[in-house]
Amino acid sequence: MQKIISILVEDRPGVLMRIAGLFFRRGFNIEALSVGSTEIPGKSRFTITVDGDEAVLEQVRKQVQKLLYVHRTAEHDHKNSQLREYALIKVKFSNKIKTEVFHLVEFFGGKVLDIYDETAIIEIAEEESRIDMLFERLEPYGIIESLRTGKVSMFRGTRSINPQK
Amino acid sequence: MAKMMGADILLKVLTNQGVSTIFGYPGGATLPIYDRLEDYNIRHILVRHEQAAAHMADGYARVSGEVGVCLATSGPGATNLVTGIATAYLDSSPIVVITGQVERRFLGTDAFQEVDIVGITIPITKHNQHIMSAADITPALKTAFLLAKSGRPGPVLLDIPKDVLTEETEYDPDIEATLEGYNPIIAGHGGQIKKAANLLMSAKSPVIVVGGGVIRSGATDEVVELSELLSAPVMTTLMGKSAIPQSVEHYLGMIGMHGTKQAMDALKSADVIFAVGARFGDRAVLSYDKFSNLAKFVQIDIDPAEIEKTIKVDIPIVGDAKNILTKLIERLKGDDSIKERKRELVKRGIELYEFDEGMSIPSIIEILSGMEGDYIVATDVGRHQIWAARYYNSAGLGTGMFLTSGGLGTMGFGLPASIGAKVAYPDKKVVLITGDGSFMMNIQELATSSQHNIPVVVIIMNDHHLGMIRQLQDTFYDGKYIECTFPDNVDFVEVARGMGLDGVKVTDINDVKGAIEKGLESDSTFVIDCIIDSQQNIPYQSYDK
Numbered sequence: 001m002q003k004i005i006s007i008l009v010e011d012r013p014g015v016l017m018r019i020a021g022l023f024f025r026r027g028f029n030i031e032a033l034s035v036g037s038t039e040i041p042g043k044s045r046f047t048i049t050v051d052g053d054e055a056v057l058e059q060v061r062k063q064v065q066k067l068l069y070v071h072r073t074a075e076h077d078h079k080n081s082q083l084r085e086y087a088l089i090k091v092k093f094s095n096k097i098k099t100e101v102f103h104l105v106e107f108f109g110g111k112v113l114d115i116y117d118e119t120a121i122i123e124i125a126e127e128e129s130r131i132d133m134l135f136e137r138l139e140p141y142g143i144i145e146s147l148r149t150g151k152v153s154m155f156r157g158t159r160s161i162n163p164q165k
Numbered sequence: 166m167a168k169m170m171g172a173d174i175l176l177k178v179l180t181n182q183g184v185s186t187i188f189g190y191p192g193g194a195t196l197p198i199y200d201r202l203e204d205y206n207i208r209h210i211l212v213r214h215e216q217a218a219a220h221m222a223d224g225y226a227r228v229s230g231e232v233g234v235c236l237a238t239s240g241p242g243a244t245n246l247v248t249g250i251a252t253a254y255l256d257s258s259p260i261v262v263i264t265g266q267v268e269r270r271f272l273g274t275d276a277f278q279e280v281d282i283v284g285i286t287i288p289i290t291k292h293n294q295h296i297m298s299a300a301d302i303t304p305a306l307k308t309a310f311l312l313a314k315s316g317r318p319g320p321v322l323l324d325i326p327k328d329v330l331t332e333e334t335e336y337d338p339d340i341e342a343t344l345e346g347y348n349p350i351i352a353g354h355g356g357q358i359k360k361a362a363n364l365l366m367s368a369k370s371p372v373i374v375v376g377g378g379v380i381r382s383g384a385t386d387e388v389v390e391l392s393e394l395l396s397a398p399v400m401t402t403l404m405g406k407s408a409i410p411q412s413v414e415h416y417l418g419m420i421g422m423h424g425t426k427q428a429m430d431a432l433k434s435a436d437v438i439f440a441v442g443a444r445f446g447d448r449a450v451l452s453y454d455k456f457s458n459l460a461k462f463v464q465i466d467i468d469p470a471e472i473e474k475t476i477k478v479d480i481p482i483v484g485d486a487k488n489i490l491t492k493l494i495e496r497l498k499g500d501d502s503i504k505e506r507k508r509e510l511v512k513r514g515i516e517l518y519e520f521d522e523g524m525s526i527p528s529i530i531e532i533l534s535g536m537e538g539d540y541i542v543a544t545d546v547g548r549h550q551i552w553a554a555r556y557y558n559s560a561g562l563g564t565g566m567f568l569t570s571g572g573l574g575t576m577g578f579g580l581p582a583s584i585g586a587k588v589a590y591p592d593k594k595v596v597l598i599t600g601d602g603s604f605m606m607n608i609q610e611l612a613t614s615s616q617h618n619i620p621v622v623v624i625i626m627n628d629h630h631l632g633m634i635r636q637l638q639d640t641f642y643d644g645k646y647i648e649c650t651f652p653d654n655v656d657f658v659e660v661a662r663g664m665g666l667d668g669v670k671v672t673d674i675n676d677v678k679g680a681i682e683k684g685l686e687s688d689s690t691f692v693i694d695c696i697i698d699s700q701q702n703i704p705y706q707s708y709d710k
């Protein structure tokens with residue numbers, strides 16, 4: 001089962017290695033990982049997407065929670081959180097297909113960022129399934145390169161990973 | 166504020182933490198510390214191999230409950246510590262490890278004797294960190310001691326570049342440890358304790374399984390009181406071996422692969438298994454499926470990550486064992502019906518085992534067990550270790566005074582751990598039960614013991630075999646013995662003599678007692694080379710019998 005875990009950590013060198021090592025040890029393949037700063041000075045937030053046995057995952061989460069630099073962990077799902085992913089997609093482009101591509105991108109909530117050398121870079125921040133759909137629709141035009149950040153997530157309502165809130 | 170060198174700050178903070186002994190071995194990267202050592206009231210035990218320094222710190226910590234400290238240089242000095250750190254980690258022993266590192270400007274350049282010891286030891290330390298400026302030494306060291314000792318104890322490693330040790334900075338003894346994200350749970354959850362009490366009150370045949378956590382928590386009296394209150398038999402894991410006094414008659418011995426039949430029978434007839442500070446390791450449980458189906462489970466552990474790691478638990482309680490048991494007992498005593506629960510308790514029987522007479526390992530352990538005295542007993546790893554865990558049942562065995570590498574099963578642990586224990590308790594006699602294989606793995610520490618005059622009685626169960634390997638090949642490989650035999654090419658007594666010590670070779674069971682007595686009276690380490698003429702295997706327990 002796919003799980004999305006947020007981890008609030010002290011922004012210290014090596015934190016990533018410590019966390020990743022614990023997942024690795026129990027045989028989890030991290031599907032996606034994103035990390036960045038938060039509203040709390042000196043604290044970063046990881047979002048990790050993993051797939052695997054629920055009980056073992058809960059165990060890994062407890063292990064992660066034990067790391068000195070880790071302050072909080074939390075688990076997200078579709079009900080309790082807003083889940084988003086960001087993607088950049090570079091496709092072959094010409095004026096001939098301009099209208100359809102723009103139309104498509106707009107329909108899925110994306111944006112054409114750049115047009116250069118017969119290519120277009122498209123960005124989209126959406127739910128995973130909608131990004132999947134956009135990929136599917138862009139495929140025929142020829143994808144030159146693409147990337148996805150993996151999910152990031154935030155609790156709905158007043159719940160926060162910030163222990164002060 | 167006075168300016169001080171990093172090395173001085175380090176030694177000063179160690180002194181303030183109450184450290185009186187460091188086990189170490191010098192090298193280029195740590196020389197700034199050695200250069201300042203004589204100005205501080207710290208005894209340095211010069212080991213002969215860094216692995217032994219870690220085991221000594223570990224042995225010291227296990228018996229005293231205080232943090233043991235070891236020190237090694239960068240590169241090979243640091244990597245030599247790894248086995249010792251892992252040993253302490255798996256048995257939750259509080260040690261602080263200090264390693265030298267190459268100068269900051271060389272970091273990451275594969276400089277001479279540079280190794281990423283922080284990276285290497287992440288999975289085997291409770292915490293580790295680089296110290297990148299002299300100003301960080303005080304808070305990092307304070308944090309290290311606090312972490313090592315509190316919650317679930319464990320090793321903490323600090324890696325310090327050489328030029329940080331020579332850097333001058335202001336020394337502020339009052340800088341606090343930084344432990345923002347760390348708050349071990351000590352008091353158990355009231356609701357869970359209540360649930361556990363109710364379950365225990367309704368249980369017909371509850372049993373108590375005790376692990377090393379009870380020793381670390383100092384909860385022996387509480388466990389015994391609870392067992393009497395519930396008329397519940399008590400068993401231990403290997404790590405819990407010395408958690409229950411041998412005089413407790415309803416202590417049924419050790420569970421697990423090589424445990425006692427009585428313990429196994431009690432587990433099988435239990436309706437509630439109440440585990441305290443025991444992590445349900447695979448050797449203790451044998452089969453997770455079968456074990457899980459035995460009964461309902463209550464698990465007390467200070468480490469939330471141990472709860473349900475391997476076994477589904479009905480009532481988990483996270484916190485300190487002593488704290489939780491005290492509240493639980495209070496609650497049970499408040500219930501009048503507890504008095505009606507008094508049942509006939511199974512007593513620990515003389516186990517019906519038949520061991521080979523003459524020079525067999527169990528015979529020798531039985532002799533040692535019958536000798537009066539509150540010795541610290543250490544083992545190495547192998548058949549002799551398990552025999553010792555089963556049959557060393559002296560009433561003099563104090564809580565936490567049985568030292569063995571349970572989690573990692575590190576051959577070579579015994580001698581240095583014994584030396585460390587002796588440093589912690591100079592007035593107690595330390596007896597090491599070792600094997601001819603294990604002893605050889607850190608035999609060089611005889612020289613350390615001789616130089617620093619730290620006496621240990623060494624009993625080598627010399628079966629000319631890696632006996633445990635032989636047993637495994639007997640059981641699982643049709644008795645095809647491959648590479649488990651040693652020729653008679655080592656004279657351990659001569660080796661001891663060569664290192665300034667003495668010993669005796671024993672070939673007759675009637676001479677064993679005298680030899681041990683001689684060892685106990687000796688004021689230096691005494692090596693008793695017991696030539697074993699039995700290859701008896703240790704019986705296995707199973708759920709089927």
Ligand SMILES: Cc1ncc(C[n+]2csc(CCOP(=O)(O)OP(=O)(O)O)c2C)c(N)n1
Binds near residue numbers: 545548575577
């Ligand atoms: C460092 C290390 N290497 C290998 C092993 C595997 N091993 C476990 S027991 C054993 C034999 C131990 O022999 P000895 O010390 O003579 O004890 P005995 O079993 O003969 O009593 C071995 C090789 C181990 N536990 N530790």
Ligand SMILES: [Mg+2]
Binds near residue numbers: 627629630631
């Ligand atoms: Mg042997």
